[in-house]
Amino acid sequence: ISEEILDIKRCDLNIKSNNSSHHTELYGEERLIVRRGQPFVIVLRLNSDSKDFKLGPLPRKQSGTKFTFSLSDHTVDTEWSASAISNSPRNTVSVSISSSPNSPIGVYSLTVDQEGQKTSLGQFTLLFNAWCPGDAVYMRSEPERQEYVLAQHGQIYRGTCKRITGTPWNFGQFEQGILDICLKILDENPKFVSDADKDCSARRNPIYVSRVLSAMINSNDDRGVLTGEWVNFVGGVHPGLWIGSGDILRKWAKSGPVKYGQCWVFAAVACTVSRSLGIPCRVVTNFGSAHDGNANLVIENLYNEDGERIDSGDSIWNFHVWVDSWMTRPDLGSEYDGWQTSDPTPQETSDGVCCCGPASLRSIKEGELTKKYDAPFIFAEVNADVVDLVRQSNGEFVKFSGSTNSVGRFISTKAVGSDKRDDITHQYKYPEGSKEERKVYERAKHNNKLQQQGEVPGLHLKIKLSDNMMVGSDFEVYAVLTNNLMEARTCNLMFFAKAVSYNGRLGESCGFTSDKVTVPAGEERRVSLRLKYDSYGSVINSDRLIQLSAIAINKQTIDYHKAEKTIVLDAPEIKIKVRMDGWMDGWMDGCMDGWMGRRKKLRNLFMSNLCVVVELPNRTSSKFFLNLVDTLILKVNIKKVRWCLCVSVNVCVCVLCVAVELSTIQPPKSFCYQVETLTQLISTWLVVSV
Numbered sequence: 001i002s003e004e005i006l007d008i009k010r011c012d013l014n015i016k017s018n019n020s021s022h023h024t025e026l027y028g029e030e031r032l033i034v035r036r037g038q039p040f041v042i043v044l045r046l047n048s049d050s051k052d053f054k055l056g057p058l059p060r061k062q063s064g065t066k067f068t069f070s071l072s073d074h075t076v077d078t079e080w081s082a083s084a085i086s087n088s089p090r091n092t093v094s095v096s097i098s099s100s101p102n103s104p105i106g107v108y109s110l111t112v113d114q115e116g117q118k119t120s121l122g123q124f125t126l127l128f129n130a131w132c133p134g135d136a137v138y139m140r141s142e143p144e145r146q147e148y149v150l151a152q153h154g155q156i157y158r159g160t161c162k163r164i165t166g167t168p169w170n171f172g173q174f175e176q177g178i179l180d181i182c183l184k185i186l187d188e189n190p191k192f193v194s195d196a197d198k199d200c201s202a203r204r205n206p207i208y209v210s211r212v213l214s215a216m217i218n219s220n221d222d223r224g225v226l227t228g229e230w231v232n233f234v235g236g237v238h239p240g241l242w243i244g245s246g247d248i249l250r251k252w253a254k255s256g257p258v259k260y261g262q263c264w265v266f267a268a269v270a271c272t273v274s275r276s277l278g279i280p281c282r283v284v285t286n287f288g289s290a291h292d293g294n295a296n297l298v299i300e301n302l303y304n305e306d307g308e309r310i311d312s313g314d315s316i317w318n319f320h321v322w323v324d325s326w327m328t329r330p331d332l333g334s335e336y337d338g339w340q341t342s343d344p345t346p347q348e349t350s351d352g353v354c355c356c357g358p359a360s361l362r363s364i365k366e367g368e369l370t371k372k373y374d375a376p377f378i379f380a381e382v383n384a385d386v387v388d389l390v391r392q393s394n395g396e397f398v399k400f401s402g403s404t405n406s407v408g409r410f411i412s413t414k415a416v417g418s419d420k421r422d423d424i425t426h427q428y429k430y431p432e433g434s435k436e437e438r439k440v441y442e443r444a445k446h447n448n449k450l451q452q453q454g455e456v457p458g459l460h461l462k463i464k465l466s467d468n469m470m471v472g473s474d475f476e477v478y479a480v481l482t483n484n485l486m487e488a489r490t491c492n493l494m495f496f497a498k499a500v501s502y503n504g505r506l507g508e509s510c511g512f513t514s515d516k517v518t519v520p521a522g523e524e525r526r527v528s529l530r531l532k533y534d535s536y537g538s539v540i541n542s543d544r545l546i547q548l549s550a551i552a553i554n555k556q557t558i559d560y561h562k563a564e565k566t567i568v569l570d571a572p573e574i575k576i577k578v579r580m581d582g583w584m585d586g587w588m589d590g591c592m593d594g595w596m597g598r599r600k601k602l603r604n605l606f607m608s609n610l611c612v613v614v615e616l617p618n619r620t621s622s623k624f625f626l627n628l629v630d631t632l633i634l635k636v637n638i639k640k641v642r643w644c645l646c647v648s649v650n651v652c653v654c655v656l657c658v659a660v661e662l663s664t665i666q667p668p669k670s671f672c673y674q675v676e677t678l679t680q681l682i683s684t685w686l687v688v689s690v
């Protein structure tokens with residue numbers, strides 16, 4: 001490529017060959033339609049410096065709706081890039097352009113910018129790419145991609161468990177104008193209207209797009225595609241008369257919400273839009289489908305004493321139809337990748353609007369109902385228990401029968417590559433009658449309750465404190481592990497204590513313990529850490545702060561939990577009494593039995609001395625005691641001070657006795673004065689030193 005600015009006469013978007021290699025030729029040859037993460041080639045009748053792509057009303061680099069990149073030697077499959085292809089014919093430049101497999105889908109305009117001189121090259125539409133391993137909708141199998149993205153004809157199953165009938169449906173995702181209508185549905189979505197930039201940016205994510213579609217296919221809360229009607233079809237088309245999605249979508253584009261739809265029509269239109277945008281999708285029919293109005297996973301059939309039904313808000317439909325879409329679930333974890341159910345039929349509200357899903361089939365099958373979105377509702381559709389209750393004259397309901405296996409049967413979809421019915425019940429639940437099915441049901445009820453209480457299932461770690469955390473004493477703190485799961489969990493728990501300063505800077509360690517802890521279902525276990533003055537006394541500073549942190553790890557279940565707490569130690573309450581030796585003598589007799597050998601000496605000492613009794617709180621450690629004595633000696637700083645120490649075990653009171661020779665504090669003119677001064681002095685020393 002020459003460095004001078006080139007005059008681009010014309011740009012050939014190579015629609016036919018690009019659309020063919022991007023599996024989009026069925027949309028027609030009028031426009032360039034490519035899939036994410038796969039290069040396409042355009043031919044310039046001449047040159048450039050950089051390329052510019054724009055999407056949405058206000059393209060912004062920060063939102064990922066505008067990309068600028070220079071022409072380079074080669075393209076990179078995982079990001080927007082462009083390179084010139086050598087050996088182009090004379091006066092032409094072939095440019096290979098790659099897009100990121102994480103780009104928002106939609107219509108882009110392609111502009112070449114040569115030192116500020118911009119030339120528009122045309123537009124292209126970018127779609128999800130089931131053929132690209134880097135795309136969230138990647139599907140490994142070619143026959144499945146053919147069926148779930150490219151097949152335009154489907155079978156929709158209806159009827160009853162005993163008599164299942166399939167009727168053909170024309171999805172028509174490649175019919176003239178349908179792709180534009182599908183993009184228009186995204187633009188009609190209230191989230192786009194309130195924040196277009198954010199909505200366009202989120203269109204990179206098939207989870208987001210599926211959820212938007214489950215809201216936009218019905219006309220509740222918005223100008224969605226279809227209005228649901230189950231009783232009176234005057235003024236519209238009876239839902240049973242539709243045979244394809246094309247007519248419905250075109251009608252909507254022309255004049256707004258279309259009358260009327262029922263579950264299979266909502267689902268079939270959702271499938272058309274998903275396939276058109278490139279998300280692999282299938283229509284699924286569930287027989288004996290529960291509608292659990294009060295979200296308790298039980299369908300309650302209520303009767304009065306005359307055997308008449310009382311409305312409970314719960315019901316079981318002969319069949320119900322929804323869609324499954326294929327995508328990864330980075331928001332839930334890779335085990336939830338794959339098929340995701342979303343239900344466009346307006347039933348219950350979620351986040352304030354009539355939408356439902358996507359919920360991973362895996363979370364439904366395993367009863368993990370706290371996993372987004374709307375898993376409890378979908379779980380109930382396929383596996384609620386049924387209970388028949390009669391209302392007695394006293395108003396109480398009594399159960400008289402029930403069933404655990406009548407809801408969710410023969411879950412069906414069209415088989416890949418044929419018109420046969422594929423029973424996919426096993427993808428939604430364990431076999432009725434199996435132990436696993438009951439276990440999952442119990443787990444589902446448990447998780448449903450947690451969800452309703454706003455709790456997260458799993459292990460929870462907290463730090464609890466004791467109430468006598470005083471400098472000088474030893475005390476215990478606890479790491480408490482609570483398990484609100486239905487099965488026991490085992491963890492390695494580590495519990496650390498470190499001195500910390502008020503600005504958060506961590507100091508030295510002053511305590512550690514670790515243990516392997518098994519917490520039974522619904523219980524708690526605590527690991528205690530004893531904080532000893534011997535350990536923390538020398539590392540804490542005058543802020544008296546200790547940071548506690550506990551970590552619980554289970555590598556197998558990938559459980560990591562952390563709890564932290566900073567504690568402030570209380571200053572000990574120290575009582576100081578200065579006594580005359582006569583009193584001391586008697587007192588000493590009571591508590592110094594173990595010191596017999598030195599008793600005589602002490603007695604002599606006290607006989608002629610003033611005694612200071614420093615009374616420390618219960619449970620003060622002896623080390624603290626000794627430190628205090630050292631401090632006192634240091635502060636008095638008179639060689640002639642003598643001291644002794646005793647601990648009264650009987651009364652659990654620590655007493656420090658300092659015997660001071662009277663002569664060291666000037667001969668007493670007034671003895672009372674002496675006592676007061678000394679008390680004051682010692683108090684000051686202690687406050688400073690504690």
Ligand SMILES: [Ca+2]
Nearest residue numbers: 215218220224
């Ligand atoms: Ca709606």
Ligand SMILES: [Ca+2]
Nearest residue numbers: 294296298314
């Ligand atoms: Ca219920």
Ligand SMILES: [Ca+2]
Nearest residue numbers: 383404405432
């Ligand atoms: Ca069941």
